[in-house]
Amino acid sequence: MRRVYEKYQKIWTTRFFSAKPDTQSGVILTMERQHSRLGLLLFLIYLLLYGGFVLINTFRPDWMQVQPLNGVNLAIVYGFGLILAAFLLALIYGLFSHDEPPEESP
Amino acid sequence: MTDQSSLLAIVLFFVFVGVTLGISFFLGRQAKSPKGYFAAHGQIPWFVNGIAFAGDYLSAASFLGICGMIAFYGYDGFLYSIGYLAGWIVALFVVAEPMKRLGKFTFADALDARFNSRGIRLAAGISTLAVSIFYLIPQMVGAGVLIRPLLDFPHEVGVLLVGVTVILIVVTAGMVSTTWVQFLKGSLLVIFSAVLAVLIIQRGFNTEPETSHRFASLGPFSEAQLHAELGKRIELQNQTILPAEGAWQDQPFIRTRDNVSGRITVWSRDRVTADKIMLREGQMISQQKDGQILISGLPKGKDPGEALLYPVGRVSRLPGGEQKTGPLNPLSFFKALEQSEVILWRKKKLVDATGMTTVYFQKPTPGSQVLRPGEHPRFQGIRSDDPLAKIDFLSLMLALFCGTASLPHILIRYYTVKDVSAARKSTIVGIATIGFFYILTLYLGLGAMTSGALDLTDSNMAAPLLAKSINQWLFAVISAIAFTTVLGTVSGLILASAGAVSHDLVSCFRQEPLTDVAQVRVAKIASCVVGAIAIVLGIVFQQMNVSYLVGWAFSVAASANLPALVMLLFWKGVTHQGIVAGILVGMISSLTWILLSGDTFEKVYGLDASAALVPFSQPGIVTIPLGFASLVIVSLLTQPKTKTA
CATH class of the missing domain: 1.20.1730.10 (Sodium/glucose cotransporter)
Structure with a gap:
């Protein structure tokens, strides 16, 4: 399990982090480099989800009354979905971010 | 209380x-x-x-x-x-x-x-x-x-x-x-x-929560029957109809007074079909000019001869005409409510020479409307064609x-x-x-x-x-x-x-x-x-409702602090003058906007909301970009000749 996780972490970090891990030299430079692409990507995904919700509410409020799930309307499904999505994206970020000074996992 | x-x-x-x-x-x-x-x-x-x-x-x-x-x-x-x-x-x-x-x-x-x-x-x-x-x-x-x-x-x-x-x-x-x-x-x-x-x-x-006073409904009547029916009932219960004078003129309310206790009941007229109306029992609280507070015409208090407002809030109709749903699960909770009817309460303020009276009246609302956005006055705009109301909503959601x-x-x-x-x-x-x-x-x-x-x-x-x-x-x-x-x-x-x-x-x-x-x-x-x-x-x-006030704090925080934080992280060209400008412009513009908005006019200064100097109440959609813009412009104007990092 642990090995699988480490393998994927390696793949993901090479894909989404433009730079090598933090060397602690030059705080500013590191910060900009390390501000990971993964974080930005996840941020954009959430922005789309949230933006979609706000825009539907603003311009097509009636869509919110559609019942996609067994008598529960879109307003609730989408609203709960946004909260769950925030949690899932945060978890993904946590799993694939690397800790700069190596330390014991939680 | x-x-x-x-x-x-x-x-x-x-x-x-x-x-x-x-x-x-x-x-x-x-x-x-x-x-x-x-x-x-x-x-x-x-x-x-x-x-x-x-x-x-x-x-x-x-x-x-x-x-x-x-x-x-x-x-x-x-x-x-x-x-x-x-x-x-x-x-x-x-x-x-x-x-x-x-x-x-x-x-x-x-x-x-x-x-x-x-x-x-x-x-x-x-x-x-x-x-x-x-x-x-x-x-x-x-x-x-x-x-x-x-x-x-x-x-x-x-x-x-x-x-x-x-x-x-x-x-x-x-x-x-x-x-x-x-x-x-x-x-x-x-x-x-x-x-x-x-x-x-x-x-x-449960359509009859234990704690709740049972509010009466009369009708439906046609307009012509109304007075006869009301008269009959009033005679039975030894009540008098109060004349619609002063602030009560031309209002959709009828007041009846109990001849024994002196308690006044206010009824709201609710048109249910084109020619039928219902009378629904409401409540009222009056702030007299002399400072006394009357609840339904009686002094406020718990003793005999005094009155308090009844607690409210219930489902008035459940799917299938049941009286109780029994235990639900997290999803069937919404499903049941969706098909029910809920009594919401709205209020109306009437002002005349004796003081100010707030009438609270029942508003039966389908559950499907309760579970969709746009019922609160703040958000009703999204169901209208008013572009400013829509921008106001976008602005709030952006600030949050x-x-x-x-x-x-x-x-x-x-x-x-x-x-x-x-x-x-x-x-x-x-x-x-x-x-x-x-x-x-x-x-x-x-x-x-x-x-x-x-x-x-x-x-x-x-x-x-x-x-x-x-x-x-x-x-x-x-x-x-x-x-x-x-x-x-x-x-x-x-x-x-x-x-x-x-x-x-x-x-x-x-x-x-x-x-x-x-x-x-x-x-x-x-x-x-x-x-x-x-x-x-x-x-x-x-x-003021506290979550509404928090909306303001978010607007100010987002306008003043976010541009500086974000630009510092993502743009190398930021200068310290730019940051100062971004913070000050964002903060001052959002504060000013709030102080000049219709909501503040109405709820804080007690003025007419339409006299407000800004077109909608939530500043975020204007002042957050303004904070960013001033930060960028000032930074560009103050670029150092040789970069020192």
């Missing part, structure tokens, strides 16, 4: 406050240095800090304001929940790690890490103070609101009590104890809200999204953990806890809406009164937690302000940095002053 104080609630309440103060005094002894006082030595475990984030964030606004708004208007309050949580995504993905990496004690540290400029410190310090004070108002209002029914103290005493307790906490303790208090309170709040939500879902819906990551009392919490990875982990724990709580708010709010326990005069009390409709113990616990919630958030905010004053502002005006001891002393003095200001504002703004 529709409830009495109970001994149990009071005892539990003081136990809570006592324990909180005890923790503060105990842990406060460890916090003598600035690092201890402001940042808890950076030694808080990430999990504790994550829950403490929830403790800081789930303020009176979340718990009292959102539940109250959902209880009175349905889904709309939940829009705030969604926006508040979304903001954490910005905090996690954009702000958390750089904040931790760059700063020491305050938000200004992080901004100033590259430039070491006094201007930035000054601007960031001022904006921290402004946002904190703005955010303190709703917390203090919430405190007063809570304490009034619990201990039967007037609003002012409640606010004063909270203010003094918090100042005590902050002065004795600092960030270590604030963090542990927040951890305790955050956990209790989430756990007990979950218990409450489970009980509500288990209870299901951007505001979280700019709130000073959230930002300082990044300095209480030991490294960047702990900052990240604690944010994730925070998101999980807060998200879970916000899901609960919808159940709590809708449960309160149908509990028969709502106080019409006070939307902020919905959640505690809901607990009371289940049992007295739960009421005591929930009230005490809500009160600790206020204490915790207020102490976090006061600490953020104190940090801004002693660490940022004072050091701008001195050649040499303050000694450690002096810095902590200045912070403590600043805490007292900010606390005093908060007490005064909490009394002045007592009439």
